[in-house]
Amino acid sequence: MGMENHHQFGQLTLVAPLSESQRDILSDDAMAFVEQLVSRFASRVPELLAAREVRQQSVDAGQLPDFLPETREIREGDWTIQNIPSDLQDRRVEITGPVDRKMVINALNANVKVFMADFEDSFAPAWSAVIDGQRNLRDAVNRTITYTQPETGKVYALKEDPAVLICRVRGLHLPEKHLFWNGQPIPGALLDFGLYFFHNHKQLLENGSGPYFYVPKLQAYQEAAWWSDVFSFAEDQAGLPRGTIKATVLIETLPAVFEMHEILFSLKEHIVGLNCGRWDYIFSYIKTLRNHPDRILPDRQVVTMEKPFLNAYSRLLVRTCHRRGAFAMGGMAAFIPSKDAERNAWVLDKIQTDKALEANNGHDGTWVAHPGLADTARAVFDQCLGARSNQLDVTRDSDAPITAAELLAPCDGERTEEGMRHNIRVAVQYIEAWISGNGCVPIYGMMEDAATAEISRASIWQWIKHGKTLSNGQVVTKALFEQLLDEEMQVLAQEVGTERFSQGQFQEAAAMMARLTTSDELVTFLTLPGYEYLE
Template sequence: MQVTYEVLRGHSGVQLAPIQNPKFREVLTHEAVHFVVELARAYDTRRQHLLWARQRRQAELDNGTMLDFLKETESIRNREWRVPPAPADLQDRRVEITGPAGDRKMVINALNSGAKVFMADFEDANSPTWANSLMGQLNLRDAIRGNITYISPEGKHYELAANPATLIVRPRGWHMVEKHVLVDGQPVPASLFDFGLYFFHNAKELRERGSGPYFYLPKLESHREARLWNDVFTFAEHYLSVPVGTIRATVLIETIPAAFEMDEILYELGPHATGLNCGRWDYIFSYIKKHRTRPEAVLPDRSLVTMTTDMMRNYSKLAIKTCHKRGAHAIGGMAAQIPIKNDAVANQNALTKVRVDKEREATDGHDGTWVAHPGLVPVAMEVFDRMMPQPNQLDKQLDDFQITNFDLLTPPNGPITEAGVRTNVRVGLEYIEAWLQGSGAVPINNLMEDAATAEISRAQLWQWVRHQSQTTDTGSCITTSYVRRILDEELLQLRAHFGEDYRSRLFEAAATLLWDLITQESFEDFLTTRGYQLLV
């Protein structure tokens, strides 16, 4: 959508989109915006060079190069070194809950959920509308100061309980921009916008309260990208005159290139490193994206690419081994299941899946795990309390675990079914529609879907069409016409389900975007960058 701007007085070369809610000006102060501008001018050129490096690497992969551990950084992997000890409130991270920062009620519920950590998300679980991005900053500012409240339309009152979860913030990835702020005619990097506003307003307050500015870093593809974050952090600490190392960061290993640079990523973050997380859904998406041209890399139905497959289990255990060797925490992946209120049997089955998944993580040596719903916190907590009575498992070394690049790159076998195709189409439609409406975390088929799972859905459809895959149950060739038929059938079902309300929804726009992503010759790196052009 076209954005109009107003020149920010006192800031040469800076323009802001109109601010509808006067409360937003409390976070978009002149001083805070100046800090974001300083970050953008200092680091955006390097960010763009790193994005170009991603494209060069992709071209090499398209031409047959295989990912492998880097020879030029072998000395870092072989050398003895450790990250600094975690702060007191990050020593025990056994259960972490995630949710969008822009949803005030959800922020309160997550902080009160009983989880040790709440990851407030400006990225995959957050549709980055201008209002969501600014409301997220307001919500977190108020939560840190203990005065966040919310009254529902039904009149129910929500407020922060005693002993809330430790707060970690996930800014958007290096690939995103914040189009509502222009610096010298260019949109600011969304990562620096999210990080900058949060750090500027809250770093000193957090320190006074015995905590600190903690971050999750998404979608890194190389240790050089971690080095950029380290330089940003150091700059920010000097800017606000807080000690270097005040900021602590956990990196999501959710791209396949990053899996080969775990040691190097921790090393480059230096005094700011604290751990790695197995972002399993984006990792599957990244595997498809990076091997887009290779028919031997075609994956089966999404439901079959679980953490028990060799490819995924090896990646998870490598994260544990790497982290514990360096004194860093290894956090497990997301349980996407959500409680099912009206079906006791289905609900019990869902909880059993979560319990088994968390038992595997705790047994392997993870120091904590992720859930997407407060109702799953007790399940995950029971598992880690039972299997990890100590605050973490840093003493659990996996010295005998040895792998090669093929152990991370060999895909699991399994069928591609018509139900799998249909599920991907339906998830793509429903998620993109909700995202365009401003919701980034969407319950679909009793699973909490976010941008990462939607990326898997559209990427698999593109991959199956590109490589002329066949369904094993019906023997159908997955062509564009085959997918179009299913897409039209799913749209008809949605139209019937919503009735007159269908007209107020954005399913037609979602279908157009999804169809473009599936059928275009080149693979779109992120659906969110395309979708962002449509957001108001």
């Protein structure tokens, strides 16, 4: 980059053009706050990430994950989290989606209690999109957000009493390559958190809400303790009482399921709940147990919440959270409503079954990815909750203790050629969209985010590594994968049409999928190599 594109904010260097319209978000005051966060907290992130690698090496060498002996006192102690604010007491349905302007309005207007505005897995963090997203959220908090559809002139605006806003920031592993401090890109998480907090905390509190966050991808309680320090520092800087910032933490990695008490304890002034991030959790199960041939998952289509290892995870999360006075949020319904009546009835039936399982397990609420599914999910929870606004009273104390063996239990089901082909097509289409700047993509009637592509490529990588056999007797090899990838690219060319196929980045996506799936070492997150494609 030429020097003309550099801009200094104190010790932070922006290596991107700074347009006039971005200065309201990237103001000197806002960036001074981000700089304070970075100078205090950024240097600890590489240490936390290195600890993940050390732990992974011990699992690779045969040491299965387990509850930590050194934190037994926390698990057995009698303590609860600090409190849950009144506007978070009822979270029966939450909708999630990226932070583009029209989506923010529609999500806040949906028949839901909470909108999780996402800078993470359903969002591709191109620089202009990150800044626009922050502006969209600021305008939503100030209730001034509108959007005019260019083609039709239709105007979208907030209705009365919109959903409660929660901001999901990037995971600790994702850098922000446009901002440097001490010669290193800063953690994306600190930019996302810092800008949202700085611009909105006053107005949120005036609205009777507060600065609320979803924290993704944690793998250890030490990472939760880091976030607690970040939150406390921000509160002190803004002169806010301790515990004004509230976080819900996704339990979407296998290591974290063994540390749920510790994560709640480390964040106890700031945390209000944990969430079952099931797709990422499945990906993490594959990634963590990648060296264990007896724990290889079947086709992702059959890995449902009824499977013993996932059901144990849901029940343990409910029991742990409720014992500590925290919410236990359910996972994502990724289906999209269909214009075809028969297909739509099938979709709604699927939602009904899935959400009933969560409600009966004792979850306090659940996720949908599309406004058209809110009514169905809500009806399930309305019926289950009755006059209650949550299920904190469901303790599950009479359950048999859930053991590490149950959480790690192998999962039965077939590995099929059709499943493998489907995974390849979904992953390539998702990667193509992501590197083109779109992180939330409808594919075959499902709203896909990064976790889907992660499961697909990690699953096939593991089948190749261990020479697993498909149900038709074929052994999964690099050569078989490459053959199927070539064939499925031809299928995709027909499905999306020649013009879209040649104008898109499908060849780049296929090349990236091939690298990820056939590499000797399993790449930790596809969004890291994917980020290189984004402006």
